[in-house]
Amino acid sequence: MEHKRFGRLATGIVRFSQDGHWDQDVQQLLRFARREAVVAVSNPANSVDHLRLGQVVVDDLLSAGKQVRLLYSPDYLELRDRRPLLRHSSRGAQIRVTDNDFHNALIIDRRVAVLWSGAGADQPYAYLVREPALLRALHQFALLSWQSGHGLSEPAGGRIVLDDTARAVLNTLNLGLIDEAAARRLGVSLRTYRRHIADLMARLEVRSRFQIGVRAAQLGMLDDSSGTHGMSGF
Template identity: 35%
Template sequence: MDVSVIGISPESVEIYRYFLRHRGEGVGEARQALDMDPDTVEAAIEDLERLSLLDLGDRHKVVATEPRIGIERLVERRLNELNAEIRRVLAARDAIAVLMEDQQQGERAASVLDIERVEGLERVRQRLDDLGFFSYKETLCLHPGGPLSRGAIETALPLDTRSLRRGLAVKAVYHPKALDDPLMAAYLRDVVSLGGQVRITEESMDRMVVFDRSVAVVPIHPKESARGALLVREAGLVSQLVTYFDGVWDAATDLREFTEPSKEPPLLSELERRVLSVMATADKDEIAAREIDVSVRTYRRYVADLMSRLGAVNRFQAALRAKEEHWI
């Protein structure tokens, strides 16, 4: 029984129940009967009086308020407090119009190009976190140079996990030097196991992150990323950066292939190829199974196996990866 939500502590509950069971007894009897510190008993009794659950007009004959009256009164009071709080929270929406006007004034006063300068590593990390949280489609990353620091990895993995579990595509390209650090290599394997796509390239590249192909983040200085970053929202510039990413991505090697190169392309049966071809087009398993003339159970077994081999978290992603790996 938890009534702390209406302001009654566990000690007060025990004392209130004592006086309900022992009508007409005084404070002294309660102190002797209850296995509590006397100061705790006294404080709880004062709280119960303040909550109108005990009448201490005569401390030798304490009267406990009927629960149907006392508890209901406290519940109603708490509900009134919550309703008032909700009204105050909703009233905060009134600030939107004023703040939007401030934003519009800032936009009118801003330079022609929609490029925001963010200085300081901590502020950049916060903005990256915000952009990742509000993304709904994909994140594209280029990471030249060596491994991330331990702190950066500990920060990045929860963000990547959150994005992938929300269904976002995460595509990143790293330089082989990043794999020299066992902690970094383990982090990249974790990202892949969660459904992310990681590739490796020895070619030089520029550091950047692109969110939903609409916002690009690049360093203020290409050799000193800790100085800060530029947040680019100009559609033309972002499009060029995405094209640059796609070129680097297409030329890079899948992490698994780079670390454990396969000597031969995957051997797929004709049925496996047919399963892959319908995975991204059929709305229901029953329709897909009927289209390739197998039972639903067989179709689902093949789908599960192929998803595991492709490291995909859903069927649509498996179909995309199959095309990228030239399986179909």
């Protein structure tokens, strides 16, 4: 039997259609989140609403202080603007990319999951899962796929490549310049400069300026001509 609303199922598996109630259904499901959510997206979606919904899901979870893991396939990322993903990373979401074959899924607290099917179809559908044994298997598979993946900013060779702007921002941090002086040095507004710092944190998958310095030093990105004394600027 196919259902349209999440709240009708106590346990088991139910198939439902992604009709006009889809946004409200996912919002209702998110109220169950207590600690963490895993969002796995493999198949590119043709629907703009589907992409917008994904942003709503992640934004709501992060705003509520939940731990969020985002797992993507390379094919999906090829069709995406990565800026929203980098923003999620800067807000604390953990992002990995894997070549493993998997279905689109949302797993919350290992207690409830949604599996998408028919991606790209005119009438896509999904399954709501509250069957404990299947939930354990889904979470274990997601964990194995997560462990086999790599960071969002890492290309196939494993090396992070920064553009000229990111390198310039990194250099100002390494020199220990205050934000206002650094912005003037780069010829940008203070707001733009701080946005570049947030983007750099996302690229390096860190959450503070100090961690930028540590990570950049580990990757050999710091300008030797400026010396290591400037590390105090991070």
